[in-house]
Amino acid sequence: MENNSITFLNNSAKECNLCPRNCKIDRFGKKTGICGVNTLRYCAANLHYGEEPTISGNNGSGTVFFSGCSLKCLFCQNYPNSQYCYGKDISIDELSKIFLKLQKKNAHNINLVTPTHLSFLIIPAIINAKKLGLNIPIVYNTSGYENLFILKKIIKYINIFLYDMKYSDNRLAAKYSGVVDYVENNRRSFEFILKSKKNRFNKDGIMQEGIIVRHLVLPNYIGNTLEVLKYLSPFKEQIYISLMFQYFPTYKAGNYPKINRKITRAERSKVLKYFNALKFPQGWVQEL
Numbered sequence: 061m062e063n064n065s066i067t068f069l070n071n072s073a074k075e076c077n078l079c080p081r082n083c084k085i086d087r088f089g090k091k092t093g094i095c096g097v098n099t100l101r102y103c104a105a106n107l108h109y110g111e112e113p114t115i116s117g118n119n120g121s122g123t124v125f126f127s128g129c130s131l132k133c134l135f136c137q138n139y140p141n142s143q144y145c146y147g148k149d150i151s152i153d154e155l156s157k158i159f160l161k162l163q164k165k166n167a168h169n170i171n172l173v174t175p176t177h178l179s180f181l182i183i184p185a186i187i188n189a190k191k192l193g194l195n196i197p198i199v200y201n202t203s204g205y206e207n208l209f210i211l212k213k214i215i216k217y218i219n220i221f222l223y224d225m226k227y228s229d230n231r232l233a234a235k236y237s238g239v240v241d242y243v244e245n246n247r248r249s250f251e252f253i254l255k256s257k258k259n260r261f262n263k264d265g266i267m268q269e270g271i272i273v274r275h276l277v278l279p280n281y282i283g284n285t286l287e288v289l290k291y292l293s294p295f296k297e298q299i300y301i302s303l304m305f306q307y308f309p310t311y312k313a314g315n316y317p318k319i320n321r322k323i324t325r326a327e328r329s330k331v332l333k334y335f336n337a338l339k340f341p342q343g344w345v346q347e348l
């Protein structure tokens with residue numbers, strides 16, 4: 061079963077379709093696709109206390125930040141790593157050891173940040189680490205630009221999804237993240253995850269399985285946020301939602317006047333009014 065999954069991922073990486081970009085390049089070769097990295101490259105691995113409380117808990121989330129990204133968000137707050145691909149190359153075995161080290165530090169989980177484009181190397185590291193005693197939940201912390209075909213193969217290795225829902229409008233996705241098909245891919249995979257994972261917690265309230273949907277509110281695009289909330293509303297009993305107002309202009313956002321500022325109080329109020337009217341029962345709302 062496990063070898064089948066690795067073979068499947070290796071085949072997918074040979075003519076890469078690991079994300080919906082479908083670059084069809086050989087990820088074992090020198091040429092990179094739009095995500096910019098073929099090697100198992102990471103920029104940091106540590107205990108992270110700033111995730112949602114049910115993920116970070118008291119001990120912290122064992123976070124591994126990977127380099128490269130299949131999205132090209134002009135406002136990316138992690139752009140040196142995601143867009144310039146800064147980081148350190150390691151082997152699959154070394155990544156397994158990093159997971160085990162984080163577990164030894166009492167991390168509540170292993171939190172894979174931007175894993176999609178490197179899934180063909182990360183999943184084997186998870187399999188190895190499990191053989192060596194890794195037994196804490198695996199968190200897939202993703203931009204939400206997922207190829208359902210791949211997700212169906214790897215979902216058995218993932219316990220929790222921290223799942224971005226950035227856009228409800230592909231025109232915005234095209235303008236600010238360089239993809240024309242975000243919404244349909246994002247929603248299709250989301251609905252599959254919902255069917256596959258049920259929210260489950262340990263006695264200390266730390267999530268063991270489930271899905272948290274994250275949405276970052278963009279300035280001047282409150283309509284985008286309201287449409288995301290409207291779409292999520294029928295699923296509100298099944299998800300935890302994390303509504304984020306932390307946006308600040310960085311990377312190339314300064315070249316785009318509409319996103320070249322923070323969220324205003326009036327924008328936040330408008331979002332919260334709608335959010336409260338929809339009565340989302342569980343989740344977190346960030347302060348400005």
Ligand code: SF4
Pocket residue numbers: 076077078079080081082083084085092093094095096129130176177178
């Ligand atoms: S993972 Fe990278 S190379 Fe593969 S399809 Fe996506 S952007 Fe292209």
